[in-house]
Amino acid sequence: MTTQSERNNTRPLIGIDVGGTKIEAVLVTGDGTIEHAVRIPTRRGAAHVVEDVCAIARDVAGGRPRDVAAVGIGIPGQVDPGTGRIANLVNLDIETLELGRLVADELGIPVHVENDVNAAAVGAAHLLTGTDGTADASDGTVALLNFGTGLASGIIIDGVIRHGASGAAGEIGHIPIDPNRFDCPCGQRGCLETVCSGPGVARLWPAGGHDAMTDLIIHAAQGEPDACRALGIVRHAIGDVIQIIAQTLDPRLIILTGGMTRTGEPLLRVIREELETRESVCPFLAGLRFADRLRLAPANEPIGALGAALAVYARSR
């Protein structure tokens, strides 16, 4: 953890988002402005990941990484922010890796490692500050929903990234909702992730190609029965996800991101319709106005890398 005096440091930060297909890095000033951004393809394996993270850090810092105050890394899998250790990163062929220590040793500057969804929540909350009238990103509760390869939530409460007692806070993808729905690789049946994720939508709408959600919405809008049925399943599951996160945490902002949401506004309209349908029968729900709290994460901003940088100074529990 960093101290308040370090926080007052005005030196820039590096933020790095390690994804399944690309690694993205940004150089960020003390006030959260992105000065420079770099992107490289991901290579699998622990040695490659450490090497590539160090290389992109040097690159984004113009060859002078020691001029920055610290490096923040966001990465999938099980992350221990206290030690910088990661585990079970199946997509990158990594069982365990002392990512934080190895990168810090190599670059000679402090490194903070955070789960990628939590980092994205920090970055998106920073960029969306003010869109709900709140002037301070660290005020109140913000939940980011990542509809990606899987489904998970990043939860920021009063500026503190909440990991929970065992690091499982926000692991809503494996809440089983409908026991008659699909088998989940986790062993349960009907997990929200089996529908609310890129692969989930692709399974329901295999004709949709690499952006099944967009294709599905187009065909449903044309009244095709199969598409309407499939979209009905997806929008119902998204409605469940939103009610679960919103009625548990009552966040002021619910931010949607991940590959499944790249459709953008048309998907947001589908979700709003689903919420309106639910609200039409329930004054309690209507009064909570969850639709007003929904935001798409900025589509062309590196929220993961930005958030990884800002997470260096965010308190994390």
Added chain:
Amino acid sequence: MTTQSERNNTRPLIGIDVGGTKIEAVLVTGDGTIEHAVRIPTRRGAAHVVEDVCAIARDVAGGRPRDVAAVGIGIPGQVDPGTGRIANLVNLDIETLELGRLVADELGIPVHVENDVNAAAVGAAHLLTGTDGTADASDGTVALLNFGTGLASGIIIDGVIRHGASGAAGEIGHIPIDPNRFDCPCGQRGCLETVCSGPGVARLWPAGGHDAMTDLIIHAAQGEPDACRALGIVRHAIGDVIQIIAQTLDPRLIILTGGMTRTGEPLLRVIREELETRESVCPFLAGLRFADRLRLAPANEPIGALGAALAVYARSR
């Protein structure tokens, strides 16, 4: 809100829990010890509630309420802890009431009003401190699940009562899970509360009398098919509630209370079996060990009144 200097005040506090059938009051020392407790039946209507709250406060303070530092009141319905105003307390025939202001004017001491489930969470967390190895009640996340007339959760994070952006944090009772299940008076269908509540169990097991849950468990243990079927629905819904709250917040303690739980240990065994069944197919879930975090709220302690007193000094967001 009270200040740190007030918190250091060693004068006792009064805590009052206003329930549908009884009002309970405790006199609590600065270190959270209950010195004296009083109980009276509840009378409906705003004037009666104010009158009875003031009377029980005087009574529990030995006729000298001005010797105490403050009064904390826990009460159902919509509560604004900032103003002490309550609304929509249908069970007590109250539409709106400036409860905090009226009681403070009458007694001449500060009054803090809190939602009853949140107050119970504070009280139970205080009494259960140490049962999971945590020495400080204000460390980490504690969720109390109240299976009463309705279903709701009280959420305490690092000692702060979390209300959410619109006061709806913990309102999990009206998350609809199975659209083929029961109509809910809220207008939705399949709300968790339609099963996980005293009235919900009583509807599934009408032969069970005033403690349907206990009777249901006894008959299911004897292998009666109808009881096994009804208990299957209840334990499945409780499992859903626990996964929703635990995978969203990852609390260190999940405390069960409310009339439906008065069965005690036999119910806890049923819930543990349900979680074991779920864990048997899912290593991810098994690794989270939610069953180890479950606690019954202390059965013979006035957790609502105690928590209302302690909530006077708890930060509330």
